[in-house]
Amino acid sequence: MEFSRRTLLAAAGAIGLSSAAPESAEAWQSQAPSDPFGCLVDLTRCVGCRKCEQVCNDVNALPAPDTRFDDLTVFDTKRRPDHDAFTVVNRYYPGNLDEHGKPEPTYVKIQCMHCQDPACVAACVTGALRKMENGAVHYDLSKCIGCRYCMLACPFQIPAYEYNDPVTPRVRKCTFCFDRLVEEGLQPACASICPEEAITFGRRHDLIGLARQRIDKDPAKYVDRIYGQTEVGGTCWLYISDVPFERINFQDLPDRPVPQTAETIQRTLFSYLWSPIALFAILGAVMAATSNADDKEPGREP
Numbered sequence: 001m002e003f004s005r006r007t008l009l010a011a012a013g014a015i016g017l018s019s020a021a022p023e024s025a026e027a028w029q030s031q032a033p034s035d036p037f038g039c040l041v042d043l044t045r046c047v048g049c050r051k052c053e054q055v056c057n058d059v060n061a062l063p064a065p066d067t068r069f070d071d072l073t074v075f076d077t078k079r080r081p082d083h084d085a086f087t088v089v090n091r092y093y094p095g096n097l098d099e100h101g102k103p104e105p106t107y108v109k110i111q112c113m114h115c116q117d118p119a120c121v122a123a124c125v126t127g128a129l130r131k132m133e134n135g136a137v138h139y140d141l142s143k144c145i146g147c148r149y150c151m152l153a154c155p156f157q158i159p160a161y162e163y164n165d166p167v168t169p170r171v172r173k174c175t176f177c178f179d180r181l182v183e184e185g186l187q188p189a190c191a192s193i194c195p196e197e198a199i200t201f202g203r204r205h206d207l208i209g210l211a212r213q214r215i216d217k218d219p220a221k222y223v224d225r226i227y228g229q230t231e232v233g234g235t236c237w238l239y240i241s242d243v244p245f246e247r248i249n250f251q252d253l254p255d256r257p258v259p260q261t262a263e264t265i266q267r268t269l270f271s272y273l274w275s276p277i278a279l280f281a282i283l284g285a286v287m288a289a290t291s292n293a294d295d296k297e298p299g300r301e302p
Contacts, residue, residue: 037203047107089108117234124150126145
């Protein structure tokens with residue numbers, strides 16, 4: 001089956017012209033809080049004790065894990081947060097050697113990053129997810145319809161769905177201990193329990209200053225980068241490390257917030273009335289070409 005190349009190119013050109021962004025399009029506006037709370041994770045201090053996992057499990061009344069919290073064989077398998085575990089710690093061997101020449105591990109705590117301009121919030125069609133002034137990306141079960149667009153949108157692949165609950169399934173992720181912050185004035189449980197003080201809670205601006213201070217004070221120890229300072233518009237969970245982040249499975253993400261990219265595409269495609277019309281025009285051209293080709297098949301009655 002052959003189409004008219006000229007017809008298709010002409011229609012594609014029409015869409016290309018119609019999708020040019022207008023100069024008068026309204027600029028995207030960030031909804032990020034000016035100075036929310038956050039946490040700074042110093043990976044050079046984490047020893048993989050999993051106390052943060054245990055207290056998170058207790059505070060959120062999550063089911064007991066299959067592997068005990070004091071069983072370190074869990075590090076043999078890479079894990080992700082899920083509906084029954086809001087945070088996990090993984091172990092990596094990025095190439096560092098200790099004083100005896102043995103591979104030295106790096107432990108990485110993973111949870112919702114609580115983005116400044118969250119993609120999950122932008123994707124949620126009911127407002128079940130909201131970015132709060134204190135920094136938390138908060139989930140309201142009463143508004144959730146289970147569309148799971150948040151799961152598709154998240155660049156860190158964090159939100160998890162309770163597929164095992166057919167009656168009242170929820171989207172589950174780290175809450176940033178929202179109730180503790182708001183009602184009790186306490187810091188997140190994982191930050192309060194860490195015996196090595198690998199997790200520091202505070203205002204995001206102050207945490208960035210602290211991270212920069214540690215890096216500048218000991219540049220031979222730290223990589224000159226604060227992960228989360230600019231990634232996807234910035235996150236409320238920040239990391240510093242003594243090894244390059246790409247060696248310990250951190251994603252290399254753009255600085256541009258995901259919602260800004262999505263809104264730019266929408267404005268580009270639909271800023272002029274003829275953009276949808278042009279889209280239907282090319283689809284119509286394809287259908288017409290297909291129909292004509294089928295009508296000309298040998299043995300087919302007109």
